[in-house]
Amino acid sequence: MLRKTTMMLVGALPLVAVALGSAQQAPAPLVPANPPPGCTATPAELAANKKVAIAFFQTTGDARVALADPSYIQHNPAFVKGAREAKMSDFDYFKSRFGGAARQGGGGGGGARQGGAAAGPQPPPGNAVEVVTAECDIVTIVHKASRQDPTAPAGTFYEVFTFDSFRVRNGRLVEHWDGAVINPPAAAPAGGRGN
16 A cells, blocks of 8 residues: 555656646736835825826926925936936925926926927827826826837837836825936037037
């Protein structure tokens, strides 16, 4: 009987190994990266947080600055670098970039959106709020835009999607993330300046 049981166990080992192997390859459950302890946002609070984040893209100047809390933390590397070089807090740099009458017509949220008029064919208009999601105090907005295909003739555009995520607390923006990068300086024109 012992020999028969041992053979049955040995014969079952490949099946156990296959079962364990497939269990190890199963994707991990999705868990928020940094959920605040005890996150209990109600649907009304989530809707209010979305409105604050969306308002960032619908306002300019001092109205936009009023959306941010003085404790504001920035994770856009170009803005972080600018603030450090100017020896300013993230909030003060935010105010310098977006506040005042001089800023009423400009200053996008993240580094990925286009701005200003350019010569030549223009892309179709983008959508500042293609997708908006909220969980706890984080609101993520996915933007749809068009970019010139650098490998195709002028006027050939492709869709691109970028994002901005904001932490919203007590009706104010307190933290921001996006997919922006620090771009290299523009190349000097061929031939340089006159001698």
